Amino acid sequence: MFLEVGGNRSTRRKPTVTRENMQTHQRDREMLIWSNPGVEPTTSLLGSQSSNHLATMQSVMYELMSELNDRSEDLERQMLSLEQRVEQLTAGFNALPAHLSATLSAQHAALVHLLRERDSRDYHRAAGGGGASDAGAVVAVVPLSPASPLTHIPSLQLLRYKLPLLRKRPPQCQL
Secondary structure (H helix, E strand, O other): OOEOOOOOHHOOOEEOHHHHHHHHHHHHHHHHHHOOOOOOOHHHHHHHHHHHHHHHHHHHHHHHHHHHHHHHHHHHHHHHHHHHHHHHHHHHHHHHHHHHHHHHHHHHHHHHHHHHHHHHHHHHHHOOOOOOHHHHHOOOOOOOOOOOOHHHHHHHHHHHHHHHHHOOOOOOOOO
């Protein structure tokens, strides 16, 4: 059954192909075919191996898909919270000019009130000195609306030039 061949590599026994070996192989093959009709033996072996590989591949893919779904849900939650924060910031920035205008008008009114008090005190001290002082005549109360720009208010521009002329600044004024 085995043929001895000389030489270093060839000292191994190699199978010889005989008619008897071929017939046994063909008989085994025919028995497999008859036991599994319509399926070749090699395809059935390959099919079982491929179904095992397919099952493992499907389980790995299922795990990956579930992990991806979890991560996408987390990302959606984070994006929603970020969108809400951006909306809150936008609303705050939109409300900021109105708040600034209200704050500046309140400070302006307080400053005008303090200046008028000071002028009335100076006027009463002078005991009939002929009228109000320059600071009281220059400063006028201009109500601010949230939409009006602050650069075109004449009283603020006049105050900017008249404040250095005043002897004492009110403690609430921060220009």
